[in-house]
Amino acid sequence: MAWNFRPAWTLPPGGAAATALCLVYxxxxxxxxxxxxxxxxxxxxxxxAMLGSxxxxxxxLAGEPLPGTAPLYYWVSIAFARLFGWALPLHDAARLASxxxxxxxxxxxxxxxxALDGEGSGPIAVLLAIGxxxxxxxxxxxxxxxxxxxxxxxxxxxxxxxxxxxxGSAALASVSIAMGVLAQGWPAxxxxxxxxxxxxxxxxxxxxxxxxxxxxxxxxxxxxxxAAWPLxxxxxxxxxxxxxxxxxxxxxxxxxxxxxxxxxxxxQLPWFAWPAAxxxxxxxxxxxxxxxxxxxxLPLGATxxxxxxxxxxxxARNLAALPLLVTxxxxxxxxxxxxxxxxxxxxxxxxxxxxxxxxxxxxxxxxAMSFGVPARLARQxxxxxxxxxxxxxxxxxxxxxxxxxxxxxxxxALPRHRARAVVRWAAGxxxxxxxxxxxxMPWIDYGKSYRAVAVxxxxxxPAGHGCIGGANLGAAQRASLDYFAGIRTLPAGSPAGxxxxxxxxxxxxxxxxxxxxxxxxxxxxxxxxxxxxxxxRLFARGRS
Numbered sequence: 162m163a164w165n166f167r168p169a170w171t172l173p174p175g176g177a178a179a180t181a182l183c184l185v186y187x188x189x190x191x192x193x194x195x196x197x198x199x200x201x202x203x204x205x206x207x208x209x210a211m212l213g214s215x216x217x218x219x220x221x222l223a224g225e226p227l228p229g230t231a232p233l234y235y236w237v238s239i240a241f242a243r244l245f246g247w248a249l250p251l252h253d254a255a256r257l258a259s260x261x262x263x264x265x266x267x268x269x270x271x272x273x274x275x276a277l278d279g280e281g282s283g284p285i286a287v288l289l290a291i292g293x294x295x296x297x298x299x300x301x302x303x304x305x306x307x308x309x310x311x312x313x314x315x316x317x318x319x320x321x322x323x324x325x326x327x328x329g330s331a332a333l334a335s336v337s338i339a340m341g342v343l344a345q346g347w348p349a350x351x352x353x354x355x356x357x358x359x360x361x362x363x364x365x366x367x368x369x370x371x372x373x374x375x376x377x378x379x380x381x382x383x384x385x386x387x388a389a390w391p392l393x394x395x396x397x398x399x400x401x402x403x404x405x406x407x408x409x410x411x412x413x414x415x416x417x418x419x420x421x422x423x424x425x426x427x428x429q430l431p432w433f434a435w436p437a438a439x440x441x442x443x444x445x446x447x448x449x450x451x452x453x454x455x456x457x458x459l460p461l462g463a464t465x466x467x468x469x470x471x472x473x474x475x476x477a478r479n480l481a482a483l484p485l486l487v488t489x490x491x492x493x494x495x496x497x498x499x500x501x502x503x504x505x506x507x508x509x510x511x512x513x514x515x516x517x518x519x520x521x522x523x524x525x526x527x528x529a530m531s532f533g534v535p536a537r538l539a540r541q542x543x544x545x546x547x548x549x550x551x552x553x554x555x556x557x558x559x560x561x562x563x564x565x566x567x568x569x570x571x572x573x574a575l576p577r578h579r580a581r582a583v584v585r586w587a588a589g590x591x592x593x594x595x596x597x598x599x600x601x602m603p604w605i606d607y608g609k610s611y612r613a614v615a616v617x618x619x620x621x622x623p624a625g626h627g628c629i630g631g632a633n634l635g636a637a638q639r640a641s642l643d644y645f646a647g648i649r650t651l652p653a654g655s656p657a658g659x660x661x662x663x664x665x666x667x668x669x670x671x672x673x674x675x676x677x678x679x680x681x682x683x684x685x686x687x688x689x690x691x692x693x694x695x696x697x698r699l700f701a702r703g704r705s
Contacts (some may be wrong), residue, residue, distance in 0.1 A: 181286045183267055184661045185564075186291050186591040187260045190301040190598035192253035196644065199637040201256070201302035202611065206640020209237040210256045212660035218394050219401050221644040222636055228401055228410030232390065233343035234258060234305035252644070255303065262307040263300045266290070269314035270487060274494045276321040277456040280670070285497045287579060289440070289490045289585035295433035295479065296486055297594055303539050303596035305344055312341030313487045316353045321459055323375055331375035333359070335382030337468035342387040347409060348474045351385070352467055352484060354380040359462045363453040376534070416473045423472035426482050430489070433482050434510065436586055440493035440500075445492035447499060460491035480560055492597075497583045513572055516589030520565060520596055527551075527561075529599035546691040561599040568592040607690060611641035614687050614697060618665070619646035623700065629699075630658040633667045639695075664700045676700065 196202035202223075207230070210221045217239065217523060220230040238258035245254035250625050269285050274286030289294065299306055315337035323330035334357045341349030355374040360367035367376070395402035428539075430438050448457050471481045500508070529538035530551040541547060571588050597605075622629075631639070631650030642648040650665055651658035663680065668674050676683070677700055685699040 179287060183264070183287065183291065184590055186593060187263055187300065189595040191256055191260050192249060192605040194602055195612050196252045196641065197302065197609035198611065199635065202303055202641050203636035204303035204305060205252050205255055206529040206636065206643060208235050208242060209234055209251065209640070212239055212242060219405070220399050223639045226401055226404070228404035229346070229412065231305065231343055231346045233340065234308045237261060238303065249538060253688065259300060259302065259304055259307050262311045264308065265311040269311065269318050270490060273314060273318040273321050274491055276318060277459065277491065280496050282494050285583060286490055286494050288583050289437050289493050289497065290486070291587040292435055292583065292590050293486050293490065294435050295482060297590065299483065300369055306483050308351055309341050309375045310483055310487060311342060312337045312349065313353065313484050316356045317459065317463060317491065318380070319379070320356045320359055321455065324360050324364050324372050327371040327375035331379045331382070334379035335386060338380060338383030338388035342383065343390060349471070354383065355466060356463060356643050359459055360455065362462065364455060386458060396488060415475070420472070420473050422475070423468060425478050426468065426471055429478055429482060429483065433479070434486055434489045437486065437493040439491040440496040441489045443496040443500065444492055444497060448495065452699055456495055457492065460488045464492065474574035481512040484563040495610050498579050500579055500582070505579045505582050512582060512589050514570070516593050518591045520568060523593065523596040524565070530604055533576070542604065548690050552603055557599045561596055563673050564592055564595050564599070610644045611638065611689065614689055615642050615645035617646065617687045618642070618685060618697065618699060619648060626663055628657070628661040629663045629665055630661040631665050634665065635667070636668055662702045666698045666700065668696045668698070669694050
């Protein structure tokens with residue numbers, strides 16, 4: 162009897178296969194670890210502080226209001242913490258907000274691709290998004306930028322459908338733009354508000370009166386929806402509302418075009434948006450005579466507009482480039498199934514070799530950390546994270562074996578198809594990330610969590626210590642001290658902080674700061690294992 166290990170695959174995959182891949186991708190690494198420095202800890206710290214205070218109008222960190230921070234992501238994070246905090250650690254439950262928004266992003270991206278390119282394009286767009294290198298880390302940490310990405314995909318979907326369905330698309334555009342504003346503030350309005358007008362540049366149907374009215378009214382409706390929060394804030398707390406207005410005015414005043422910033426964003430796209438970026442270029446080349454058609458015109462116009470706006474906004478390059486992943490993914494969809502056979506095979510082989518090698522390295526590192534073989538690699542892992550002892554879980558190890566077997570099966574089971582390279586790349590990215598989370602999670606968590614530092618500091622505090630001044634503490638450090646040890650500091654430069662008997666100094670660099678000067682003595686010193694550049698020192702005023 163002959164066994165057939167090649168099922169009747171349909172490429173691109175849809176239904177249960179695509180859904181299962183998305184679920185594995187989204188959930189792997191979203192739970193099971195402490196808040197990690199810097200972004201994950203900082204944003205969870207805001208959720209934790211809002212939960213503890215009961216004041217949800219304005220985000221806050223360790224008791225300090227942050228009126229310039231948009232609240233939507235933290236509201237959703239609080240909701241997940243309330244819903245699942247009984248079953249998961251609070252930080253894991255809160256982090257499910259990123260899974261929620263990422264699922265919305267993938268669904269909206271697929272729907273937009275179907276609206277632009279036809280029914281079979283939806284799964285391709287989802288697989289391209291999963292495969293983007295720059296998306297994998299932000300999706301699995303507490304990160305409000307993922308809510309902006311979901312809003313971006315929904316706004317593009319509304320723009321794609323607007324010529325045929327003006328009323329419904331205008332409503333969707335209004336909601337999605339407002340969602341972006343409440344997730345990331347005024348830059349989101351600048352990014353998303355023009356999107357409903359883009360189809361009118363190339364589509365006669367979009368220039369008809371109903372579509373024109375819809376495109377004009379969508380930003381107005383979005384502004385009205387987004388304004389509900391500051392209006393409610395003004396009614397609840399006028400002082401905080403005034404602080405929010407000052408923060409908004411400062412952000413608008415300091416915005417300015419920077420060619421260096423634009424160059425930095427564009428320079429990282431070849432790897433950050435791989436494989437969508439090169440495929441998007443192939444689409445532009447193949448359809449260079451049809452640039453005015455919707456499948457190319459809408460994502461291309463949005464890409465150019467986003468690049469222009471992002472050059473005005475001073476933010477981290479990785480976060481600034483995230484909205485471009487959505488537009489480049491949509492622009493890459495036509496190329497995924499029209500690549501020449503040689504190029505498709507080259508991408509396919511590159512993906513197979515890359516992720517098979519990375520999966521092997523993930524296993525090799527786990528074996529070294531667990532059993533000390535090879536000894537040189539085990540010593541290197543211990544040197545990077547001194548004191549770490551690997552705990553082998555049969556459940557996670559079994560899951561890693563099953564994931565590896567699934568990858569090896571896909572290497573031989575997928576039939577020939579021009580979309581096979583995209584399918585394998587997405588599956589390879591999911592396999593490697595999942596193996597990293599299943600096998601290396603204890604080692605990564607040991608090095609990226611502030612739990613041990615916070616607990617050590619708490620145990621070193623004198624009884625009845627009173628307030629603690631804080632010098633050079635960033636958001637991640639303050640959030641972690643608050644969550645793990647219940648320690649909140651006052652800015653050392655403030656009048657209240659200057660009166661504190663204790664001073665916690667956070668220093669970076671190889672040479673520590675000489676200290677606060679005469680009249681202070683050191684009570685405690687600590688750092689995260691393996692971190693040679695970050696040091697915490699606690700000083701007390703008066704005699705030792």
